[in-house]
Amino acid sequence: MTSTQAPTVRPDRAADPPAGDRPRPSARERGARLLAALFLAPTIVGIVVFTVVPIAGSVVLSLFHWNVIDSPRFAGTANYREAFTDSTVLVSFGNTLVFMVLAVVSQLLIALILALAVNGRMPVWLRSAFRSAFFFPLVLSAASISVVMKYLFNQDFGVVNWLLGLVGIAPVPWLTSENGAMAAVILVYVWQQFGFSFLLFVGGLNNIPKEMHEAASLDGATGLRKHLHVTLPLLSPTLLVASVVGIINALQVFEQPYVLTNGGPGDSTRTVVMVIYETAFEQLRFGTASAVGVLLFVLIMAVTAFQFRLSRRFVHYQ
Amino acid sequence: MHHFERRALLRYGAYGAGAAALAGTAASWDRLTGADIPGRNDGSLVVATLGSAFDQAAVRFLGEGFRELHPDIKLRVNAVQAVDWSDFFAKILTQIAAGTAPDLVYVATEGVQLFAQRLGVPLDRWVKRDAAELREYFSDVHPSLVESMMYEGSLYQLPVEFNAADIYLNRQVLRRAGADFPPPDWTRDDFTDLLRRMKRTSDSHFTPYFWTNRLWGGVVPWLFANGTNLLAESKAPGGDWLWDSFYPAGRRQGRGGGFRWTTPQVTDERVEEAYEYLASLIRDGLCTRPEGGNGNNLVGVFSTGRVGVTPAGGFWAGGLSLAGMKPTGYDVQYFPRWRTQRHQFGAAGYAMLRTSKRQDEAWEFIKYAARKDTLTRLFRANQTTPARRSMLTAERYRESGPKHWEAFYGTLDQFPDTGPIPAPPQVAGVEQVLLKHTGTALASPRSVRPALRRLQRDLEKTMERDA
Numbered sequence A: 001m002t003s004t005q006a007p008t009v010r011p012d013r014a015a016d017p018p019a020g021d022r023p024r025p026s027a028r029e030r031g032a033r034l035l036a037a038l039f040l041a042p043t044i045v046g047i048v049v050f051t052v053v054p055i056a057g058s059v060v061l062s063l064f065h066w067n068v069i070d071s072p073r074f075a076g077t078a079n080y081r082e083a084f085t086d087s088t089v090l091v092s093f094g095n096t097l098v099f100m101v102l103a104v105v106s107q108l109l110i111a112l113i114l115a116l117a118v119n120g121r122m123p124v125w126l127r128s129a130f131r132s133a134f135f136f137p138l139v140l141s142a143a144s145i146s147v148v149m150k151y152l153f154n155q156d157f158g159v160v161n162w163l164l165g166l167v168g169i170a171p172v173p174w175l176t177s178e179n180g181a182m183a184a185v186i187l188v189y190v191w192q193q194f195g196f197s198f199l200l201f202v203g204g205l206n207n208i209p210k211e212m213h214e215a216a217s218l219d220g221a222t223g224l225r226k227h228l229h230v231t232l233p234l235l236s237p238t239l240l241v242a243s244v245v246g247i248i249n250a251l252q253v254f255e256q257p258y259v260l261t262n263g264g265p266g267d268s269t270r271t272v273v274m275v276i277y278e279t280a281f282e283q284l285r286f287g288t289a290s291a292v293g294v295l296l297f298v299l300i301m302a303v304t305a306f307q308f309r310l311s312r313r314f315v316h317y318q
Numbered sequence B: 001m002h003h004f005e006r007r008a009l010l011r012y013g014a015y016g017a018g019a020a021a022l023a024g025t026a027a028s029w030d031r032l033t034g035a036d037i038p039g040r041n042d043g044s045l046v047v048a049t050l051g052s053a054f055d056q057a058a059v060r061f062l063g064e065g066f067r068e069l070h071p072d073i074k075l076r077v078n079a080v081q082a083v084d085w086s087d088f089f090a091k092i093l094t095q096i097a098a099g100t101a102p103d104l105v106y107v108a109t110e111g112v113q114l115f116a117q118r119l120g121v122p123l124d125r126w127v128k129r130d131a132a133e134l135r136e137y138f139s140d141v142h143p144s145l146v147e148s149m150m151y152e153g154s155l156y157q158l159p160v161e162f163n164a165a166d167i168y169l170n171r172q173v174l175r176r177a178g179a180d181f182p183p184p185d186w187t188r189d190d191f192t193d194l195l196r197r198m199k200r201t202s203d204s205h206f207t208p209y210f211w212t213n214r215l216w217g218g219v220v221p222w223l224f225a226n227g228t229n230l231l232a233e234s235k236a237p238g239g240d241w242l243w244d245s246f247y248p249a250g251r252r253q254g255r256g257g258g259f260r261w262t263t264p265q266v267t268d269e270r271v272e273e274a275y276e277y278l279a280s281l282i283r284d285g286l287c288t289r290p291e292g293g294n295g296n297n298l299v300g301v302f303s304t305g306r307v308g309v310t311p312a313g314g315f316w317a318g319g320l321s322l323a324g325m326k327p328t329g330y331d332v333q334y335f336p337r338w339r340t341q342r343h344q345f346g347a348a349g350y351a352m353l354r355t356s357k358r359q360d361e362a363w364e365f366i367k368y369a370a371r372k373d374t375l376t377r378l379f380r381a382n383q384t385t386p387a388r389r390s391m392l393t394a395e396r397y398r399e400s401g402p403k404h405w406e407a408f409y410g411t412l413d414q415f416p417d418t419g420p421i422p423a424p425p426q427v428a429g430v431e432q433v434l435l436k437h438t439g440t441a442l443a444s445p446r447s448v449r450p451a452l453r454r455l456q457r458d459l460e461k462t463m464e465r466d467a
Helices: A027-061 A080-087 A087-119 A124-139 A142-152 A160-165 A177-208 A212-219 A223-251 A256-258 A272-282 A286-314 B006-028 B056-069 B085-097 B109-118 B124-129 B131-138 B143-147 B171-177 B188-200 B220-225 B238-248 B271-281 B295-303 B313-322 B359-369 B372-378 B404-412 B427-441 B445-464
Strands: B045-050 B075-080 B102-107 B161-162 B166-172 B208-209 B232-234 B261-264 B307-312 B330-333 B342-352
Touching: A027 B109, A080 A087, A080 A286, A080 B295, A080 B404, A087 A124, A087 A177, A087 A223, A087 A286, A087 B109, A124 A272, A124 B208, A142 A160, A142 A177, A142 A256, A142 B102, A142 B166, A177 A223, A177 A256, A212 A223, A212 A272, A223 A286, A223 B295, A272 B085, A272 B427, B045 B085, B045 B359, B056 B075, B056 B359, B056 B372, B075 B445, B085 B427, B102 B109, B102 B359, B109 B427, B124 B143, B124 B238, B124 B313, B131 B238, B131 B342, B143 B161, B143 B342, B166 B295, B166 B359, B166 B404, B171 B188, B171 B307, B188 B208, B188 B307, B220 B271, B220 B342, B232 B359, B238 B404, B261 B445, B271 B427, B295 B313, B330 B404, B342 B359, B427 B445
Parallel strands: B045 B075, B045 B102, B208 B307
Antiparallel strands: B102 B342, B161 B342, B166 B307, B166 B330, B232 B261
């Protein structure tokens, strides 16, 4: 079989002609480059203004004491030292990591199972209805969902406990016990977020050639084995994207714990972004809040880099 | 060594010159702020109010009434929407950081000292100048409310409203329990007995006592009733210039220059007792857990008889009326006596910001906002308790109730030691650690002592911090 693709091996750099010996691009090429730069400019400006500058601003601010009212005072690494010794900050990192693992695993599992189910044999209208229903929570505001869920999960007056009471189950302290509160926050988050992974998986499943499954069937593979040895490896690039996006989102969770539990009981559901918000906007310690923000940024970058390193072993591209 | 061609050197030189020119141009510009947005900086006196405190018609009236009195002063009322005072202050501080500081901010007790210490202008010179005009106002306002707006001897706000934590009782639940309406001097034990009777005569979906974990109306009323506080309380010296001018000898006795809240004292025996009491109520199913109490659904569960009693201020008369509760469906009584019957309150008024360039105009607005005719029109819905005693009349509460509306101002008149919630300049941090550790302290009676030790440690750390 002949390939029409260009070779992926980079030519030896030594073979490149020196910069001065390169032929001058033609006027047409220069025009094309200028046009490309013009098209890219709005995106680049947007990224610089709304991403690069705020990140740089946070790093700079993390080196100062600033309370909005007075002028900033240089603090060196004091804010970082405070972040590393503040028990609330440390607990919030622990909570966030626990939340991330439980929420992302649940979200991916539920999304994958439902995507496989919806991708099975069923009328087109039913498939569309399911896709819409599973995606719908994602377009709702997390804060308003959380307000409603807070009513539903109320231990004394909530519908959830009322329904459980109908089948003889005693009221569950959903939002008033440490484990119950974390479980409720994860439930609400996963319910809202799995729609995104679900859509990715549905798209990924549609891209798997039918011949692969047919070949596996001819080789005697059954349903589960087919999914394990054919579907999952071929879906691994989609799984990688879903898990990277899921983990980044989960590490930045804010609305659900803020509205549902306000970080309680105690600190049991206080997340890193909640601590950043409280430190900055309630306690007016913008320097410390920025330092915590920078640490979270570093954590997200590290986790994402680790995922991509793992992907070299576990992700299969066709 | 790399050699540049003349052409390349010229090109890079041109790039450098261009970049330097751009940087120079940018550096020479004045810093753009939110005030540069067209329409923002139009010379108006800007007043920031808590959006949810007044309805739209009231905000409109506030502006129209002032313009009638002072047609030469341009006014813009900025109703900032916020869920609570902490959220409101965060938004105001963000405006200040953005360079769009208002001239006046509606500030409650929670923020009085923070604003006074960092942002506010003492009103002393204007109060002294217009003393004759203000005499009627001060004669109508309880000195405790005025004192709560003082900081280190100076007055920073004229209180226009307040709310003390009284006890609201559902009449239907009282009847169901076969209980009488409690007398004004009822005790903590009477209160507990009432909760037990209510529990016995109701189904499993009923909670006798509902409370919300916050600085106002949470644990603090119980601390006050037990003769203690979160932070050691004292009074700043000074303030005689005000008391001597406006209050007779009997009413100015013991007044100072405002409250000071300093050393945390939550490992105090009485604080522990108050927490243990609440923990025992939770254990016996007589009240909600701190995380379960949510003010948002309180009106619903109270008006439908799923809650028997709850602490609230005069603001709730309007809330219950709006929810359709009849005046005969509920009533209000003082907070029960424990070692004392001291009540806690929060008040609010307009604070003038140092950054204001229209301070004389701002003072005119402060006076206008404290006038009786202004407050009468503003507080028509009974959404709060007016700071002026003369406004609390049977006529005002005829339609909304409660029957014992005298209790609202009675918390000040009948109990001279009634005082503001502890709100030092570090109030945000204080409230945050209080809410957090109250949750763990009330997990069980055994959790109280270790949680209070942690609360003490965190409060000490918070109070050491510069506000």
